[in-house]
Amino acid sequence: MIKDSYIEQAIKAKPGREYYIKIMIPLFVAIIGAISVMFIGVLGILIFVIGICLFMNLSAKRQLEYEYTLTNGSVDIAAIYNASKRKELMNFELEQVTMIVPKDSKRIETEQFAKKRDYTSRRGKGQVISMVVEYNGSRELVSIEPDERTLEHIRNYARNKMYDL
Numbered sequence: 001m002i003k004d005s006y007i008e009q010a011i012k013a014k015p016g017r018e019y020y021i022k023i024m025i026p027l028f029v030a031i032i033g034a035i036s037v038m039f040i041g042v043l044g045i046l047i048f049v050i051g052i053c054l055f056m057n058l059s060a061k062r063q064l065e066y067e068y069t070l071t072n073g074s075v076d077i078a079a080i081y082n083a084s085k086r087k088e089l090m091n092f093e094l095e096q097v098t099m100i101v102p103k104d105s106k107r108i109e110t111e112q113f114a115k116k117r118d119y120t121s122r123r124g125k126g127q128v129i130s131m132v133v134e135y136n137g138s139r140e141l142v143s144i145e146p147d148e149r150t151l152e153h154i155r156n157y158a159r160n161k162m163y164d165l
Helices: 017-040 044-059 148-161
Strands: 008-014 064-071 076-082 086-093 097-102 115-119 130-136 138-144
Touching: 008 044, 008 148, 017 044, 076 097, 086 115, 086 130
Parallel strands: 115 138
Antiparallel strands: 008 064, 064 076, 076 086, 097 130, 130 138
16 A cells, blocks of 8 residues: 655756747837837837836746645646746646656657646756646646656556656
């Protein structure tokens, strides 16, 4: 019989491509606002200020850390921004997982997923695993970067769903 277990792991993540795209939009708005000051006056200043405020808000999310919490087969994933703001991203049971494979496994390369979620450091240092999860009525691919303790916890609760690991 498996004893109650609790594992918590945090990894620092590098912002993804979508972060940089999102941060360019407010900069573009601020530039448009600065240029439009000559033509529309106060409204241009307002557009400029809105662009700068949006930029400051997004730049506060640059330092990103993912936290995996596994409790008796339950997986909770949260994002922590600037070591102060926490946002719950996803929670599911390992019973909902149909397959656990290495990130670039041939077993999932032809599969279609409603959503692909990447909760890894994006630095390429650790082992990345992908889990096929039945989540909210659709199949999603969730990638995480577990350490040995976290991987052992997953093995204890989903050994028969692991391939090529």
